[in-house]
Amino acid sequence: MENVISVNGLVKSFGRTRALDGLDLEVRRGEVHGFLGPNGAGKSTAIRVLLGLLKADSGTTTLFGGDPWRDAVSLHRRLAYVPGDVTLWPNLTGGEVIDLLGRLRGGLDTKRRDELVERFELDPRKKGRTYSKGNRQKVALIAALASDAELLVLDEPTSGLDPLMESVFQSCVNDERGAGRTVLLSSHILAEAEALCDRVSIIRAGRTVESGTLAQLRHLTRTSIHAELAGEPNGIGALAGVHDLVVEGERVRFQVDNAELDTVLRALTTVGVRGLTSQPPTLEELFLRHYQKAEQADGPAGQAVPA
Amino acid sequence: MTGTWQLFRLNLRRDRVVLPLWTILLGLFPGLVASSFASLYPDPAELAEFAASMSNPSLTAVYGPIWSPSLGGMTSWRSSIVLLIVALATAFTVIRHTRAEEEQGRRELLGATVVGRGAGLAAALLVALLASAVVGGLTALGTAAAGADGTGSVALGLQYALACLLFGAIAAVVAQLTQGARTARWISGAVLIGAFLLRMLGDAGGDLNSPLSWISPIGFLQRIRPYADERWWVAGVVVLVVALLAAAAYRLNAVRDLDAGLIASRPGPARAPRALLSPLGLAWRLQRSTLFGWLIGYAVLGVFLGSATDAAVDAVKDSPDLGDVIGRLGGGASIADMVIAAGLAIMGIGAAGQGVQAALRARSEESALRAEPILAAAVGRTRWIGGHLLFAFFGPALGLLVAGVFLGIGYGTASGEGGGAIGRVTGAAAVQVPAVWFTVAIVVLLFGLLPRLTSLGWGVLAFFLLLGQLGAILQLSQWALDLSPFSHLPALPGGDLTVTPLVALVALAAVLTSVGLVGFRRRDLASGG
Numbered sequence: 001m002e003n004v005i006s007v008n009g010l011v012k013s014f015g016r017t018r019a020l021d022g023l024d025l026e027v028r029r030g031e032v033h034g035f036l037g038p039n040g041a042g043k044s045t046a047i048r049v050l051l052g053l054l055k056a057d058s059g060t061t062t063l064f065g066g067d068p069w070r071d072a073v074s075l076h077r078r079l080a081y082v083p084g085d086v087t088l089w090p091n092l093t094g095g096e097v098i099d100l101l102g103r104l105r106g107g108l109d110t111k112r113r114d115e116l117v118e119r120f121e122l123d124p125r126k127k128g129r130t131y132s133k134g135n136r137q138k139v140a141l142i143a144a145l146a147s148d149a150e151l152l153v154l155d156e157p158t159s160g161l162d163p164l165m166e167s168v169f170q171s172c173v174n175d176e177r178g179a180g181r182t183v184l185l186s187s188h189i190l191a192e193a194e195a196l197c198d199r200v201s202i203i204r205a206g207r208t209v210e211s212g213t214l215a216q217l218r219h220l221t222r223t224s225i226h227a228e229l230a231g232e233p234n235g236i237g238a239l240a241g242v243h244d245l246v247v248e249g250e251r252v253r254f255q256v257d258n259a260e261l262d263t264v265l266r267a268l269t270t271v272g273v274r275g276l277t278s279q280p281p282t283l284e285e286l287f288l289r290h291y292q293k294a295e296q297a298d299g300p301a302g303q304a305v306p307a
Numbered sequence: 308m309t310g311t312w313q314l315f316r317l318n319l320r321r322d323r324v325v326l327p328l329w330t331i332l333l334g335l336f337p338g339l340v341a342s343s344f345a346s347l348y349p350d351p352a353e354l355a356e357f358a359a360s361m362s363n364p365s366l367t368a369v370y371g372p373i374w375s376p377s378l379g380g381m382t383s384w385r386s387s388i389v390l391l392i393v394a395l396a397t398a399f400t401v402i403r404h405t406r407a408e409e410e411q412g413r414r415e416l417l418g419a420t421v422v423g424r425g426a427g428l429a430a431a432l433l434v435a436l437l438a439s440a441v442v443g444g445l446t447a448l449g450t451a452a453a454g455a456d457g458t459g460s461v462a463l464g465l466q467y468a469l470a471c472l473l474f475g476a477i478a479a480v481v482a483q484l485t486q487g488a489r490t491a492r493w494i495s496g497a498v499l500i501g502a503f504l505l506r507m508l509g510d511a512g513g514d515l516n517s518p519l520s521w522i523s524p525i526g527f528l529q530r531i532r533p534y535a536d537e538r539w540w541v542a543g544v545v546v547l548v549v550a551l552l553a554a555a556a557y558r559l560n561a562v563r564d565l566d567a568g569l570i571a572s573r574p575g576p577a578r579a580p581r582a583l584l585s586p587l588g589l590a591w592r593l594q595r596s597t598l599f600g601w602l603i604g605y606a607v608l609g610v611f612l613g614s615a616t617d618a619a620v621d622a623v624k625d626s627p628d629l630g631d632v633i634g635r636l637g638g639g640a641s642i643a644d645m646v647i648a649a650g651l652a653i654m655g656i657g658a659a660g661q662g663v664q665a666a667l668r669a670r671s672e673e674s675a676l677r678a679e680p681i682l683a684a685a686v687g688r689t690r691w692i693g694g695h696l697l698f699a700f701f702g703p704a705l706g707l708l709v710a711g712v713f714l715g716i717g718y719g720t721a722s723g724e725g726g727g728a729i730g731r732v733t734g735a736a737a738v739q740v741p742a743v744w745f746t747v748a749i750v751v752l753l754f755g756l757l758p759r760l761t762s763l764g765w766g767v768l769a770f771f772l773l774l775g776q777l778g779a780i781l782q783l784s785q786w787a788l789d790l791s792p793f794s795h796l797p798a799l800p801g802g803d804l805t806v807t808p809l810v811a812l813v814a815l816a817a818v819l820t821s822v823g824l825v826g827f828r829r830r831d832l833a834s835g836g
């Protein structure tokens with residue numbers, strides 16, 4: 001299938017901060033692609049490189065087969081962007097901003113615009129400085145959704161939206177998918193990603209750590225095991241795929257990679273199992289694992305590296 | 308007001324470069340002026356003679372009265388332009404730590420922690436107090452060290468410190484009334500210009516007790532009369548006014564909502580007019596009120612200067628000695644032409660300020676992340692910045708034309724020269740344009756190559772202003788004076804029109820601008836990280 005976005009080994013540093021460190025990303029035509037990762041992982045930076053706002057240090061980035069830095073203007077006619085930090089002009093009304101951004105990207109469907117204003121319950125007559133955070137977000141969202149762009153690039157589009165508006169947003173994105181548009185959606189909200197995304201990429205410290213459909217990612221999760229054994233649980237901690245082992249006499253508690261489940265269970269049965277409970281894997285755990293690793297194993301994302 | 312001290316330290320940290328820079332440099336100025344007067348005129352009699360030659364209505368209008376022909380008196384007279392600059396700098400500092408903070412939402416972040424409601428305001432005023440102490444202290448020490456009278460130097464230092472505090476307190480009140488930092492800066496600047504104009508009108512009449520000068524905050528401060536029977540009670544009144552203004556700001560701060568001003572904004576149109584729908588349309592929308600403000604200022608100042616020029620010429624006519632002195636200075640130009648040329652030179656600096664302001668708007672749009680959505684649409688970088696640069700280059704040019712026309716009208720009407728004056732004076736005003744463009748081009752260059760330093764543009768402008776105003780007095784060598792583009796302009800009307808420097812300045816401006824634009828097209832856009 002044709003890729004709308006493909007990024008290979010993208011590197012971007014700000015002084016001594018290496019914000020992107022060999023990022024890979026592929027977004028296929030017509031899919032809703034989730035872009036997930038802890039704070040400071042480099043999501044917004046990657047998006048800005050894709051939009052030609054930042055210049056990559058190395059790596060290849062293609063957008064609709066073109067170079068986002070060189071062909072910025074012509075490529076931008078085919079996409080709509082909602083920034084992570086929406087700031088509006090204090091003296092322009094929300095309605096004016098929607099029309100302005102729509103026009104500058106090459107046109108906007110006024111009927112759709114009015115529909116969206118209604119759906120998101122936005123008062124378009126208020127001045128930029130008087131909008132709340134959520135309402136500023138709505139202005140940018142409406143401007144993007146009312147365009148006829150092939151690709152929507154949304155950087156944490158629902159931050160600040162209330163749950164009702166969040167569900168309006170989700171149904172809008174589903175409409176977009178139905179209309180055959182491609183969406184790149186950066187988010188911290190797992191439920192949102194599960195509800196909307198065909199595929200997701202998880203990044204950490206400027207690198208892609210997982211990428212695939214949600215079903216594929218579920219295979220990467222771990223099962224929690226609580227077991228009461230017949231003897232000392234010697235050597236279990238040394239097995240591959242066992243994590244967070246806690247031993248209390250003959251009781252053990254640990255997590256195991258699904259791929260190693262079979263080997264580990266065999267090891268338990270050789271000791272003798274009196275009782276066993278296991279908890280099915282959840283995506284949330286997978287997420288937290290990636291998010292936590294950022295702090296434990298590798299230190300905070302984007303930390304200074306020797307130049 | 309829990310947290311005031313912490314916020315004060317935070318403010319100092321954020322200002323750790325800018326604040327020492329301007330307070331120390333500007334605080335040292337009066338002392339430098341005093342020591343060069345001391346070496347230029349070692350004999351008090353000579354100094355008194357010089358003072359006499361300088362007491363004419365047009366110079367009094369610009370600098371204020373000479374209270375005493377002594378070393379200190381002449382220093383305080385000649386440095387009065389620094390008084391205006393420190394007042395404005397303090398006002399902007401206060402706004403930066405109050406309204407601008409709030410506008411950017413940082414105040415909200417702090418407001419949620421254990422920080423009292425008035426702490427932000429109190430901390431900003433403490434910074435103003437510190438700035439005023441440094442400026443005032445250095446002024447007093449510097450002038451006294453150069454040999455000026457001690458008591459007078461204390462009074463002069465007090466005058467500078469009070470100018471800082473007064474305009475800091477005015478800015479604190481304004482910052483509560485408006486919703487945007489930009490409007491607050493604009494209003495504070497207008498108050499300062501208004502105060503200056505009032506004093507100018509009052510003093511130009513030759514009456515040192517004109518009510519116009521007394522009601523002008525600047526005129527009032529100057530009536531402390533350093534080095535000439537100091538009127539300490541005037542300083543006392545200013546202290547009282549500062550306290551009242553600070554209390555008013557505090558009270559307003561307590562009654563309004565966070566992020567709201569007392570001047571509320573009304574709803575606007577739900578749809579954009581066609582005229583807005585382009586980068587140029589947006590720039591027009593963002594820049595137009597500022598442009599109109601400048602144009603009105605030029606027109607008013609032009610008419611005023613035009614008519615004051617004629618009054619000055621009359622005054623000189625009555626005193627043949629003075630006419631001689633000025634005639635010698637001007638080398639053949641008529642007195643009227645000289646006064647007009649001096650007025651236009653000041654307007655030229657003003658116009659450069661207008662251009663710098665308009666160009667910096669592009670940078671503030673970028674750092675506020677408002678350029679990002681535009682550039683993520685189908686708009687190239689040159690096209691985006693082009694909208695703003697149009698205002699940066701052609702706004703001041705238009706302004707100078709307006710200034711010239713109105714100065715011509717004012718002078719032509721008052722002197723009876725009539726319409727002929729308009730063409731002559733407008734042409735002379737247009738001569739300032741190349742120097743203005745050169746100054747703006749430096750800002751564009753910074754914007755393209757060293758974007759974080761773009762606001763140094765103000766420093767460059769202040770440097771040119773000080774070189775032009777004080778360079779000769781400080782006996783700087785010619786190459787130093789030549790650093791300012793304004794020094795290369797022919798003195799018109801009256802002098803000879805030399806085209807070469809004008810063409811050279813325009814060409815240099817074009818080169819700097821092009822390099823800046825290429826730099827901007829190649830660099831990262833600010834992403835606020």
Ligand SMILES: Nc1ncnc2c1ncn2[C@@H]1O[C@H](COP(=O)(O)OP(=O)(O)OP(=O)(O)O)[C@@H](O)[C@H]1O
Pocket residue numbers: 014017018019037038039040041042043044045046084301302303833834835836
């Ligand atoms: N202009 C900049 N200058 C310096 N460092 C920057 C800049 N922009 C981003 N960074 C750094 O790059 C790293 C990645 O930031 P980025 O904003 O891309 O993260 P993110 O994944 O979008 O995070 P979040 O979820 O918080 O939005 C961070 O360490 C950040 O501090």
Ligand SMILES: [Mg+2]
Pocket residue numbers: 043044045084155
């Ligand atoms: Mg981000």
